[in-house]
Amino acid sequence: MKRHGLTITGAISAVTLVLTAILGIAITPPDVTQKEYARFLYLHPPMAWVAYLAFGVAALSSILYLWPRTRRPFFDYLALASVESGVLFTGLVLATGSMWAEPVWGTYWVWDARLTATALMFVMFLGYLAIRRMGGTAEQIARRGAIVALISSINVPIVHFSVLWWNTLHQGPSVLTPGLSSQGVHGAMAWTMLLSFVAFTTLFVWMILRRIRLEQLRSGVGVGVLDAAIAARVAEGDAVEVSA
Amino acid sequence: MLRDAWAIMTKDLRIEMRARVGLWQVLPFAAISLILFSFALGPKASTLAQGAAGMTWVGVLFATFLVVGRSQSLEMGTGVSEAQRLAGVDPAGMFLGKTAAVGIQLLAIELLLGLGAKLLLHFAIERFWILIVSSILATIGLAAVGTLYGALVAGARARETLLPMLVLPVLIPVLISAVRCWQAASVSSGLAIGEWLSILATFAVVYLAAGILLYGQVQESQ
Amino acid sequence: MTVHLEPAATSLALAFSLSNVVALDGAFPVLAGASVSGAMGTLTAIVGGNGAGKTSLLRTLAGLTAVTRGSAIVLGRDVSGGGSELVGRVGLLGHNTGLYDELSPRDNLRFLAKVTRSPKTAVDEALDAVGLSRRVGVTPLARLSAGQRRRAGLAAMVLRSPELWLLDEPHASLDPAAKDMVDHLIAQALRAGSTVVLTSHEPDLARSMSHALVEMAGGVVTAIHQGKGGIVDVA
Numbered sequence: 001m002k003r004h005g006l007t008i009t010g011a012i013s014a015v016t017l018v019l020t021a022i023l024g025i026a027i028t029p030p031d032v033t034q035k036e037y038a039r040f041l042y043l044h045p046p047m048a049w050v051a052y053l054a055f056g057v058a059a060l061s062s063i064l065y066l067w068p069r070t071r072r073p074f075f076d077y078l079a080l081a082s083v084e085s086g087v088l089f090t091g092l093v094l095a096t097g098s099m100w101a102e103p104v105w106g107t108y109w110v111w112d113a114r115l116t117a118t119a120l121m122f123v124m125f126l127g128y129l130a131i132r133r134m135g136g137t138a139e140q141i142a143r144r145g146a147i148v149a150l151i152s153s154i155n156v157p158i159v160h161f162s163v164l165w166w167n168t169l170h171q172g173p174s175v176l177t178p179g180l181s182s183q184g185v186h187g188a189m190a191w192t193m194l195l196s197f198v199a200f201t202t203l204f205v206w207m208i209l210r211r212i213r214l215e216q217l218r219s220g221v222g223v224g225v226l227d228a229a230i231a232a233r234v235a236e237g238d239a240v241e242v243s244a
Numbered sequence: 245m246l247r248d249a250w251a252i253m254t255k256d257l258r259i260e261m262r263a264r265v266g267l268w269q270v271l272p273f274a275a276i277s278l279i280l281f282s283f284a285l286g287p288k289a290s291t292l293a294q295g296a297a298g299m300t301w302v303g304v305l306f307a308t309f310l311v312v313g314r315s316q317s318l319e320m321g322t323g324v325s326e327a328q329r330l331a332g333v334d335p336a337g338m339f340l341g342k343t344a345a346v347g348i349q350l351l352a353i354e355l356l357l358g359l360g361a362k363l364l365l366h367f368a369i370e371r372f373w374i375l376i377v378s379s380i381l382a383t384i385g386l387a388a389v390g391t392l393y394g395a396l397v398a399g400a401r402a403r404e405t406l407l408p409m410l411v412l413p414v415l416i417p418v419l420i421s422a423v424r425c426w427q428a429a430s431v432s433s434g435l436a437i438g439e440w441l442s443i444l445a446t447f448a449v450v451y452l453a454a455g456i457l458l459y460g461q462v463q464e465s466q
Numbered sequence: 467m468t469v470h471l472e473p474a475a476t477s478l479a480l481a482f483s484l485s486n487v488v489a490l491d492g493a494f495p496v497l498a499g500a501s502v503s504g505a506m507g508t509l510t511a512i513v514g515g516n517g518a519g520k521t522s523l524l525r526t527l528a529g530l531t532a533v534t535r536g537s538a539i540v541l542g543r544d545v546s547g548g549g550s551e552l553v554g555r556v557g558l559l560g561h562n563t564g565l566y567d568e569l570s571p572r573d574n575l576r577f578l579a580k581v582t583r584s585p586k587t588a589v590d591e592a593l594d595a596v597g598l599s600r601r602v603g604v605t606p607l608a609r610l611s612a613g614q615r616r617r618a619g620l621a622a623m624v625l626r627s628p629e630l631w632l633l634d635e636p637h638a639s640l641d642p643a644a645k646d647m648v649d650h651l652i653a654q655a656l657r658a659g660s661t662v663v664l665t666s667h668e669p670d671l672a673r674s675m676s677h678a679l680v681e682m683a684g685g686v687v688t689a690i691h692q693g694k695g696g697i698v699d700v701a
Binding site: 066120123124126127130131134135136139140143144147148150151152154155158159161162163165166 | 440450454
Binding site: 247248250251252255258259262263318321322323324326327328329330331332333 | 530556580581606
């Protein structure tokens, strides 16, 4: 059953990704003002959505892990898987954003609230991955990770508002002006964008399913090993007695 | 909870009074950073005055790591944290007590750095109350976040690099807001501070609550 | 075989009851199915070679180690989660004192008195009980000798007077007078109704003083002998 879920999401994701690529590159027209750069529309917004979704999932599953009644290793795996793909997508969001912003805005980076909050989210969740490498038992690692994921995510809105006010109260209106031409989004463009959201969301689901599976296999190995380790440990005592 | 917090705070401050690590290591470090900033940006008086608030708070941020690291190292003696758990020290009380002790030390550093900013960087003080209120709120936030993350990484070998990496991004709202408040305090009128004080207050409340709720779990992960 | 003990029944007579306990340090089973129990108000001595699991057993009894398999009930509470169910009721004195190095024994005990809501007079009583002089009492722990630090650790136990005393090799590296002092404190604790578990390298000594002598090897309990409980109280 689980295997099927994995295969189906993988298939949907692959098909929609290919379709998005074909529609996005070959079928949809270039934008009047942004020209070919408008094609970032099928890449950047869906990846940004997935990035925020990933951190939402990570925060939620971390709460479930920290709450003693709902504590299961599964929620730790889920949080870890989400943060890992979240970090990847946040990195891609920042990269594609800069690549788009340079020709369209004339700069790679502005200290806009949304951009800054995203960049900080990226750094904070890199911190999550760093603290998981601190070592200790699986439970210690899981608990530390969950705490960091939780207290990092409650910071995202605070960062957002502080940067928003920091920027607007100082420099006047934000540099961010609508990116697309006043004609609105072309029909084919809208469909392609919708498809890209489906494609990247299913890709995300597929990635975390695979990652969770890996983590489950890794921990499952432990059961047989534990029995062997216990037997070896008891034998250790016998050896002492014989020699004594 | 508050009783344990009081016991922890007085204990920490007593140790610091004796050891004078804060006096002999943290303060000179913060002062040197202030002087370095002035070399980097000076010597024009108006430029220095403009950057004074920012430089002071970056110095405070760096001092936070030293104070927090020191504060956590006290609890990391072999068997110490276990002994406190067995003795029944309330984790929330432990968190509040350590946060309070760190905060008091940070306030002392802010006071002296503020004085340094006034003397060396020509930082004008027009509205003193803004300075006081914003510093206290910012310090609660710094101390709470520092204590929470400090305890989380206390057992790590690479804690000196791990702590800034985790904490600096989190502290950015405090840095922005505290600097804006200090800038507002240096002019007699004009700059609004309502938003900044509300961010500082929200931050302090959110992370105090997070610490009270989570510190027990943090200790169990040590 | 796993024995499930009813907490209600055990809490009346048994101070602690471990059954087939497996406890891990990383992937290594420090306890590999240890079973032992002890009645309220008795002295249990645990003997065994280095690495037999004696200290791990004490830590499990203190609720400091999570139990991977088996059951662990201490003072009527299930401590298999390794959580803080026993807050304030158990005292553990290991090779390190668990006190703050930066503070003197007296300041350490004052702090402990505050957090355990003990009267301030108990501080001096405890220092006197372990024979720490006024001068030593105010010197930071880091500057004291190993024997003096051990006395400070014992003073903390006396101050807290927990229901369950867990002493990891309490006689190690002490002079004869200090050993007598330890025995005296243990006898006092027993008289006050506390339960004591200690580990020892010296089976003869342990046998003569304890109610039960527990032998450990390879992370399991290999034998339990009933003793006379004849601890010598020098006072």
